[in-house]
Amino acid sequence: MNLPRLIRFYSVSLTLLAAVCASPPDFNIIIVTLDTTRADRLGCYGYERAHTPSLDSLAVDGVLFENAFTTSPITLPAHASLFTGLYPPVHGVRDNGIYRLEDEAVTLAEVLGEAGMNTGAAIGAYVLSSRFGLAQGFDHYDERLKGQPGAKAAFYVERSAGEVTDAALEWLNGLGHRRPFFLWVHYFDPHSPCRPPAPYDSLCPGRPYDGEVAYMDSQLGRLLDCLRESGxxxxxxxxxxxxxGEALGQHGEPTHGIFIYDPTVRIPLLVKYPGGELAGKRVSGNVSLVDLFPTVLEAAGLEWPGSIQGRSLLHDNSPGERAVYLETLMPEQTFGWHRLEGLVQGNMKYVDAPVPELYDLTADPGETQNLVESEPDRAQRMSSRLAALKWELERESRQLAGRMELDSESAERLRALGYISGGAAAHSPDSLPDPKLMIGSLGRFMEGVMAEAEGEYAAALAAFDSVLADDPENLYAIRYKGFVLMEQDSMRLAIEQFTRAVELQPESPANFMLALAWSRLGSVGETRSWLERTVKMQPGHARAHAMLADILLDCGETAVAVEHMETARRLAPQDKRVLNDLGSLLLERGEPEAAAESFEEALAVDPDYPLALYNLGIARYRLGELEEAEEVLARVAADFTGDKKVQNNLGVVRAARQDREGAERAYRAALDADSSFAPAWNNLGNVMAATGRTNEAAAAYSSALEIEPDYAEACFNYGILLAERLELPDSALMLIERGIALAPDSPRALKMGDFARELRAR
Structure with missing residues (x-):
């Protein structure tokens, strides 16, 4: 690779032809994103207590950028900037969880893929799930995540660096000799809470963050070693x-997302070019995350479509007067505090806030001496430069991101990671408080968030109450308190909190939480009312449409129910719960074939989703596909041995296949799970009657009717046994007539009517 021939583009904001070079580069490309990683905690950046030999080796073999900045101290917006070359106001992704990078965006993976490269990704956390739009352009997007100890086991939120590396190597090995490739690897380990595995916990005693960074580095080392071994x-x-980065308590911030001080916005950036070009170089000029998009494409000999804010790092990056833009909207969208926007120019940083800030990063790297009052002229110049830059970015805005409405499971996954985004300010932006004045409550709030994720509900409530004592209109503290009360099954108290949130913010996500709370109390009317309000306020809320469809179906409003379910499916085509709910609705309508297709779509999203597997088994049974039905239900039953309904329905399918021994095992497993489950007693009686065990069958039917006296099917089955095997026609007639009275419109009641007349004639 001859780098000098590639140095062709010089403008900060470029407009080029949309076409890209038809041929791929003659080298591979790997981008490793180090989530929540501070530059000043790596050995190559001067940290003497670091254990980061892999990253340090990349610095030796490549270029180290001493002053690299993110665009936002929030995972999803930052990655969107990296892969588009655009600042957040232009690409539109401003926070985690509630934005999606739309298909209209052009990503690095798309450009490289169209040029002929094989593209794959392995991510470490749900915050970068494909549903948020970053998967576009990747042939393979590995997001197989698992629950972490302490997180709610039902929600798959992150995986370790070792598992991410395993996934990356699996994809690389599967390529065979197909080259070149583009691989994105995302490590999440340094994110709070920090619990480094052995031996990294003891390698960095009392410094769990450093331990997580060291462990992540070791797994990056595995990837690099594989590349070296393969040539x-x-x-x-x-x-x-x-x-x-991560604040680690500096400026009062526990983690990241609230401020744009250097601990959270200054990032490590190492670039190793093929063939050892530029090895060992250190660049002191300010660079931004948006610069990687044009840098990679220029190195690959490819042009980039449209105008971008980044510039190629293949140029001479002297400090100059380049202004690098920073922002965080989390204070506003999460807590109802003022957003922060700023820029770094040379060695100076300016932050626009109710109390503006100006820092000399060379003389005051800790950003403790605000120079706004002592250097008013400089502060005014930088304020004007920021205002002009913001105007330019807003003018360039592409509307490439859409707002999302998270279903309850997705919100739970993000909460389990400690992410708390997804709200909006209750007041006008100009009246919002300065985050600097409110930061005292953030530590207590995060204590509550982490306690809730760990299931320590009393501690969580105490933390949220403490926040609300100082900030009674803190929307997220109110809503989180409601979440915790729901977890404790205190629905009435939870409803009080969510109602307060809706009073402060009528379009609040708490509308949906009120629907959930009333649903758990069994109030169909209130549930329906709040769901209807939710879909009116938030028409993109897929889960609300799906839940409303279920209620409407129960109310006999089938046509409207189908409309809402189809809306849910359109809004969330990859939401397994919506797809499962749609299948259930179709099953209720007597359309098992269409239902099976919907369950299969849910399983394409998550092959191990138990609800969809179970329902698929029922659909296959109703289609007469007994072998397939048994295969699916047996798989679910193996994982849920204590689920009476799963075991019972497995028995029904086996009985239909004339496997009476297998059916009996399943029915007994159902009764082991719940000895008062009448359907299993009834079905066990059927097997015993079919195998000539008349007295045992009679006892089973009798048990079913003792548990559920109005069980029409058990009346019919016991009546037939009494008439045909025990020759007790009077007792049989009494049971059959009782069954007919209980279910006069059932298909079987018509046949039993004929049998009753026959008994009377005997």
């Missing part, structure tokens, strides 16, 4: 970059 290392462009 690919020298012919691979490797970028290792942080998405944002």
């Amino acid at each position: 690919e290392y020298e012919r691979t462009l490797i970028v290792a970059v942080g998405d944002h």
